Amino acid sequence: EAGVTQSPTHLIKTRGQQATLRCSPISGHTSVYWYQQALGLGLQFLLWYDEGEERNRGNFPPRFSGRQFPNYSSELNVNALELEDSALYLCASSLTTGPGGYGYTFGSGTRLTVV
């Protein structure tokens, strides 16, 4: 069974540009989560999508947005990139009904560098 896949692996953008990161969940998983892991910090919750809807978002500005497609894959968009957006962005997927984190699986992330 394929795991959570993220693309691209690495992404270099210039300040002010837009970045698009993609995530394909495990087959059968309907929830997708996005986390930001900045250097020296733990993972910070960004967004949660389930059944095509945004269910919750973390304490991030509106320039961080995304969507979930009918096949449950997801896209994270970061507009007006700032240097501080440089981080590893991790996607995870789970079954909506999975209690307390069972089946919660992470991808290997996209390393975004803003120059």
Place this chain on the structure above:
Amino acid sequence: AQTVTQSQPEMSVQEAETVTLSCTYDTSENNYYLFWYKQPPSRQMILVIRQEAYKQQNATENRFSVNFQKAAKSFSLKISDSQLGDTAMYFCAFMNPIPGNQFYFGTGTSLTVIP
């Protein structure tokens, strides 16, 4: 708000020895879940162990065990018979199933196993 604190940024242990990683958390919830995740250089977050707050018995997974002290809001990880493959970042995480399975992570402990 939930917070997770890991006060040991770096630790080292001799191969085959035992090491304990500390974690404290703060929450007003009564029903929650606690986790330890391992992040090797491959960047993928790997579940090490999971504890349900309503269970008093400490979780164990082979060489990994936890000391869960609910009243003290403490959740430490003990690694026995340390192996070179245990070298990684270790993150303590808290999950409150409501409103939806999102994690709150600590800042991590970098563990090095010395041959």
